[in-house]
Every structure is written in C-alpha cells, then in structure tokens.
Amino acid sequence: MRRIAILLGLMVAACGPRKERFVTPQGFPQPVYAFDRNPLTREGITLGRRLFYDKTLSKDGTISCASCHVQSAGFAQPGQPVSVGIFHRKGNRNVPALQNLAWSTSFFLDGGVYDLDLVPIAPIRESAEMDENLKNILAKLRRQEDYPLLFQQAYGTEEITGERFLKALSQFMLTLVSADSRYDRKELSFEEKAGEKLFGQHCSACHSGPLFTDGSFRNIGLPAGEDPGRYRISEVEKDRNAFRVPSLRNVAVTAPYMHDGRFGTLEEVVGFYAGGRGQGAEGKIRMSEREQRQVVAFLRALTDHAFLRNPRFAPPR
Amino acid sequence: MRYLAFCLLAVVSLVSCSKDDPTAGKLTLAFTNKVGSQPLVLETGQYTNAAGEAFTVSTLNYFISNIRLKKDDGSTVSFPGQYFLIRQADSLSRKAIVEQVPFGSYSSVTFTIGVDSARSVSPVSERKGVLDEASYGDDSMYWAWNTGYVFLKLEGTSPVVDLNSAGQRKYMYHIGGFGGMTGTTANNLRQVTLPLAKAATVTASATPSVGITADLQKLFNGKTLLKLKDLSTIHSPAAGTVVADNFPSMFSVQ
Numbered sequence: 001m002r003r004i005a006i007l008l009g010l011m012v013a014a015c016g017p018r019k020e021r022f023v024t025p026q027g028f029p030q031p032v033y034a035f036d037r038n039p040l041t042r043e044g045i046t047l048g049r050r051l052f053y054d055k056t057l058s059k060d061g062t063i064s065c066a067s068c069h070v071q072s073a074g075f076a077q078p079g080q081p082v083s084v085g086i087f088h089r090k091g092n093r094n095v096p097a098l099q100n101l102a103w104s105t106s107f108f109l110d111g112g113v114y115d116l117d118l119v120p121i122a123p124i125r126e127s128a129e130m131d132e133n134l135k136n137i138l139a140k141l142r143r144q145e146d147y148p149l150l151f152q153q154a155y156g157t158e159e160i161t162g163e164r165f166l167k168a169l170s171q172f173m174l175t176l177v178s179a180d181s182r183y184d185r186k187e188l189s190f191e192e193k194a195g196e197k198l199f200g201q202h203c204s205a206c207h208s209g210p211l212f213t214d215g216s217f218r219n220i221g222l223p224a225g226e227d228p229g230r231y232r233i234s235e236v237e238k239d240r241n242a243f244r245v246p247s248l249r250n251v252a253v254t255a256p257y258m259h260d261g262r263f264g265t266l267e268e269v270v271g272f273y274a275g276g277r278g279q280g281a282e283g284k285i286r287m288s289e290r291e292q293r294q295v296v297a298f299l300r301a302l303t304d305h306a307f308l309r310n311p312r313f314a315p316p317r
Numbered sequence: 318m319r320y321l322a323f324c325l326l327a328v329v330s331l332v333s334c335s336k337d338d339p340t341a342g343k344l345t346l347a348f349t350n351k352v353g354s355q356p357l358v359l360e361t362g363q364y365t366n367a368a369g370e371a372f373t374v375s376t377l378n379y380f381i382s383n384i385r386l387k388k389d390d391g392s393t394v395s396f397p398g399q400y401f402l403i404r405q406a407d408s409l410s411r412k413a414i415v416e417q418v419p420f421g422s423y424s425s426v427t428f429t430i431g432v433d434s435a436r437s438v439s440p441v442s443e444r445k446g447v448l449d450e451a452s453y454g455d456d457s458m459y460w461a462w463n464t465g466y467v468f469l470k471l472e473g474t475s476p477v478v479d480l481n482s483a484g485q486r487k488y489m490y491h492i493g494g495f496g497g498m499t500g501t502t503a504n505n506l507r508q509v510t511l512p513l514a515k516a517a518t519v520t521a522s523a524t525p526s527v528g529i530t531a532d533l534q535k536l537f538n539g540k541t542l543l544k545l546k547d548l549s550t551i552h553s554p555a556a557g558t559v560v561a562d563n564f565p566s567m568f569s570v571q
Contacts, residue, residue: 037440112463114498117441122461134451162451163441235555
C-alpha cells in the first residue's frame with residue numbers, strides 16, 4: 001500500500017501541473033485564444049497572478065501590471081485620464097479594462113497586437129509605463145528565491161524563459177472572465193429594461209453581443225487630437241482617430257472614459273452621443289434626458305460585482 | 318484515471334535524439350559592414366553620405382533569413398528555419414553559420430533582409446534564438462506596439478538633424494513591416510540574390526566562408542538618394558519603404 005502511495009506521488013510529480021478547465025459562460029461565443037498552445041493549469045495561473053502583481057516587472061520596481069489594472073475598477077486605472085507609469089510618467093491613453101480577453105482578436109486601443117501572449121511586452125517596454133525589458137525581468141526573477149520553484153511547478157523545470165513568463169501572464173489574464181452582472185442574471189429593473197431597449201436601438205450595432213463590442217475600430221466624432229488611433233497601425237487614412245470599440249461590461253467602474261479619458265462620468269459619455277455630437281455606427285443619435293438616464297441605468301447593470309471582488313483575482317498572499 | 322494513465326506515460330516516456338544528417342555540413346556567411354570604402358566603426362567613425370551629409374553610426378542591426386543556396390547544377394536548397402541577426406556591436410553575430418547544408422558546390426546565395434510574414438505572426442513558442450524578445454535587452458528588434466520585427470535598425474547622429482529633447486542630433490531608422498496581420502500594410506521584406514565569386518564547396522571537412530559586404534553608403538543611395546535632413550526618424554512600416562527599397566543594392570559578395 002505504501003509502495004502504491006509512493007508510486008502515485010512519483011507519477012503526480014512527474015506529471016506536474018494540474019489542468020484547469022476554461023468555462024465559456026452561457027451565451028458567449030467560442031473563445032478565440034489558442035488554448036491548445038497554452039493549456040490552463042492551476043500552477044500556471046498561480047504563477048501568472050504572482051507576476052501580474054509583481055513590481056519587479058518595472059524598471060525601478062515601483063509598479064506592477066496591477067498598478068494600472070485595478071481589480072475593483074474592472075482592471076482599469078480609476079480616476080486617471082491616461083496611464084501613469086514609473087516616475088509618474090503620463091502615457092498617451094486611458095488604461096483599458098481587462099476582462100474576457102479570451103474572446104479578443106486584437107489588443108490595445110489601436111489593435112496593434114493580436115496575440116494575448118505578446119501583449120505584456122508593450123507596457124513593459126513603453127518608457128511611460130514600466131520602461132523595462134524582458135531580458136532584465138527574467139534575470140531579476142531568476143535571482144528571486146521563490147520564482148524558480150514557481151516556474152518548476154507550472155512547467156516541470158526551473159527554467160525561466162520569455163515564453164513561459166508570457167504564457168503564465170496570459171493564463172492568469174484569461175481567467176478574468178466577467179459574465180455575472182444583473183443583466184446576465186436577468187434582474188433588470190423597469191428603468192434598466194427601458195435603457196436596454198434604447199441601447200439596442202442606438203448602441204448595440206458596435207457594442208454588440210454578449211461581449212458588448214464588435215472588436216472594430218471607429219471614429220466616434222470626438223475632436224481629433226494628436227493620437228492617430230488605428231491609423232498608427234493600419235496607416236490607412238480612413239482609420240485616423242478611430243479606436244477600438246471597448247466592451248461595456250463593468251463600464252460603471254472604469255471611469256474616466258474614451259481613449260484620452262476626457263469624460264469623467266457615464267452621463268457625460270451618453271450625453272455626448274445623445275447631443276448629436278457623437279457618431280454611432282448608424283449616424284447621429286438623439287435621446288431625451290430621460291432616455292439618457294435610462295441608458296446609463298442599463299450600463300450600470302452591466303457591473304459584475306462578483307468579478308470585482310473575486311478573491312482569485314486579488315493580490316496573491 | 319485518465320490523468321493517472323497520462324502521468325504513467327510521462328514517467329516512462331523517453332526523450333529521443335535526432336542524429337545529424339551525415340551528408341550535410343556547414344557554410345558561413347561572413348558579413349562585413351562598411352561605409353563605402355571605410356570600415357564601419359560604431360560611435361567614433363566619421364562618414365559622409367552621397368547627399369554630402371556627415372554622419373556617425375551608433376547601432377546597425379539587421380535580420381538575414383530564408384537563405385537559399387544554388388548548386389552548380391541549378392538546383393536550390395532552402396534553409397527556412399534559420400534566422401540570423403547581424404549586429405555590428407557583436408562580431409560573433411556577423412558570422413552567420415548556415416547548418417544542415419548538403420555536401421556540394423554552390424554558386425549563388427539568396428536571402429531575405431528581415432523576418433518573413435509567417436514567422437512575424439508566429440506564436441511565442443516559435444520565437445526562439447534571435448527571434449526571442451527576451452534575447453534583446455535594450456537593443457530590441459521587435460515592435461511591441463505594432464507586432465512585428467524591426468528588419469533593419471540604423472541609428473546615429475548627424476549635424477543636419479534637428480536637436481531632440483535630449484539635446485542630441487539623432488537619426489533613427491527602424492525599418493520593419495511584414496505586410497500586416499489583418500488588412501494590408503507596407504511590406505518591407507526585400508530579397509537579394511548574389512552570385513558567388515567562386516563556388517563554395519561544402520564537404521565533411523570543409524566549411525566554406527562566403528564574405529558579404531553590407532555598404533551603408535548604398536543604403537543611403539540605392540534606388541533612392543536619401544537625405545538625413547529630410548528623413549531622420551522612421552518608426553513605421555509605410556515610412557520605411559523608401560529605405561527598404563535600397564536594401565538589395567547594399568549587399569555584395571567579396
């Protein structure tokens with residue numbers, strides 16, 4: 001009996017990380033992330049979470065991914081119009097919320113990156129964010145006492161490579177699934193239901209489906225600033241000042257809004273569209289003040305409080 | 318139960334080794350970077366381009382890939398999996414050792430300057446060696462904000478360039494652009510075919526070395542005459558096309 005126990009122990013040790021099932025919420029499409037290339041494991045997610053919250057990733061050790069992507073704010077940066085990096089350096093754009101990333105076909109407000117595994121390299125390298133490079137980060141991790149063990153638990157050996165680092169971060173970020181708002185539970189009030197109907201008429205052409213985005217890039221008619229948006233990637237004139245349509249899940253907690261964080265409240269955002277200044281997919285939108293309040297009420301019902309409080313997404317102990 | 322079966326398999330599985338092909342050897346492409354007749358010396362070398370502009374060079378890196386060798390009999394051999402990053406700052410990197418070259422006599426070499434589109438969009442697991450972002454440090458050859466590799470990076474100073482915020486007259490040519498992941502963007506991949514001065518014969522005992530010169534003078538004056546005063550900073554695919562069009566003329570066999 002003891003021999004069997006030892007054998008079982010050896011087998012588990014040899015096998016290493018335990019598979020973790022990715023659950024697609026009811027009504028969601030099939031995820032686009034290639035899970036076959038990076039199967040989720042309990043240990044991989046644990047490592048990714050540890051890295052996500054580790055300030056070692058920044059050049060001077062002062063910020064982590066979570067410094068700008070705050071759970072209680074839907075993994076956006078609360079109150080900051082544009083990102084704030086090391087030495088309080090200001091970035092160019094509002095921090096995007098992180099959720100339901102397994103369904104994203106492109107990342108960042110201009111869609112310059114199309115593979116979640118390559119996403120962390122951008123904020124790491126950006127001088128106004130972490131201003132670091134992957135080579136240095138891996139060297140720093142190798143010097144820390146617990147990382148070799150964490151990598152071994154996740155991948156079977158202590159080797160710390162860029163691929164393993166990036167895949168672990170992806171694993172954690174992929175678990176950030178939000179699909180449990182009152183809207184999902186079908187618990188909308190009369191006012192919110194009225195807002196839902198208006199949303200369907202005026203907003204859902206772009207903020208479509210269960211993800212509340214069609215993943216496209218649109219110029220919504222904001223005054224053109226210095227940021228060329230999607231043009232920076234496509235270099236096609238029609239994409240100038242176009243930005244990725246964001247999901248609206250948890251939108252009530254991700255203020256401020258727009259690519260440059262110019263609007264502080266949802267009322268301002270909806271007012272921008274309803275005043276005929278904003279350009280929806282179907283052209284100008286006109287809504288009464290009452291209708292605007294109803295749309296805002298609906299947007300507030302997209303907040304997934306369980307997601308914002310989920311202890312599995314919180315800083316590791 | 319399936320988990321345990323899988324684990325048992327993991328315990329008993331053996332790593333198999335692949336043997337090298339006994340009928341293949343190596344061939345070295347030895348790159349020498351120059352500016353006209355002058356050797357390239359980083360930082361301290363003083364040069365003048367065809368437009369009459371003085372310049373120095375602080376960084377020169379470029380990718381060489383998709384090497385093809387043509388045999389005397391006209392047949393060709395391709396080496397699609399072998400990528401090389403030639404860095405002026407690293408003399409070892411300037412010797413591109415092509416492996417698994419079938420024994421034989423070769424009369425010409427073809428290569429791409431850059432990283433082909435297939436590998437430019439490949440998953441991280443396929444980004445090994447010189448394609449691994451973690452290998453670069455501060456001198457990165459990868460665009461993190463617009464996924465793709467920088468095919469050629471040339472940086473330095475010139476008195477004709479306006480002062481930047483750091484008080485330097487710096488020019489920066491970062492030439493990339495593989496054609497785009499979705500939609501079509503500038504494709505700055507360029508290929509060059511060079512006949513060898515004399516046949517390179519690969520045998521079990523001989524690893525021939527083919528000397529290739531990359532001349533920055535020609536990079537500034539190939540298909541188009543470039544002026545640093547007009548074009549000092551390139552960080553996007555479309556802007557880099559005019560430089561990429563000069564790539565083929567800069568390479569020659571010694």
